Amino acid sequence: DAMVIQNPRYQVTQFGKPVTLSCSQTLNHNVMYWYQQKSSQAPKLLFHYYDKDFNNEADTPDNFQSRRPNTSFCFLDIRSPGLGDAAMYLCATSRDLGPDGYTFGSGTRLTVV
C-alpha cells in the first residue's frame, strides 16, 4: 500500500519548458517536503509545507516553486528547467515537525533534453 505516491516515475522535459511533478499522500501528515537528489549526491531539501505554511530553503533557486492545494497533494513546479535540474525529485511527509522520521515517495526522475 503506497502511502506517498509520486507521479510520474520518469519525466522527460525540454529545456526551458515548464514541468510539474506531483506528490500525494494517504497518511494525513501535516508536513510535506520536496528533495532534489543528483547523482552520487545527498538529497537536498528544496522546501516544505507545514499544513499551508510554505517554507523555502534559502538556497533554493527561484525557478522552483511549490503548491499544496490540500493536505493530500503537493506539487513541484519547475518554471524553466535547465540541464542542471536533471535529478531525482523525492517527496516526503512527516506527521509533524521535529524528530520524526519521514515517509518517502518513490521519486520522479527528471530528464531535461
Place this chain on the structure above:
Amino acid sequence: DQQVKQNSPSLSVQEGRISILNCDYTNSMFDYFLWYKKYPAEGPTFLISISSIKDKNEDGRFTVFLNKSAKHLSLHIVPSQPGDSAVYFCAAQGTAGNQFYFGTGTSLTVIP
C-alpha cells in the same frame, strides 16, 4: 558544505557476516540521527534512529551506535542477508529546525 559524510561509497560483505556502515557529521548541534535504506527505483525507507541521549539503539539485526565525542555513528547489520543489498543513507537533524541533512549514501552488496 557537506555536514553529514559517508566516506565509503560502496561496501561488499559475505552473507552471514557483519556489515558496518559508517557516518560522520560536523555539526555538534545535531541531536537526532536516522538511517534510511533505498532500493533502486524506490524512495528511501526509514530503518532505525537514535537520539543523542543514547549511544546505542537496536532493532532486530540492525544496531546503530553513536559516538558524540567523535561525531560518528555506525550501522551494524548482523547477520547480513542478500536482501539487505541497497543504498544506505545516514541523516541528521538539529534542534534548530526540521531539516534533515543526508549523507551521500553507501551502497551495500551482500554476496550470497
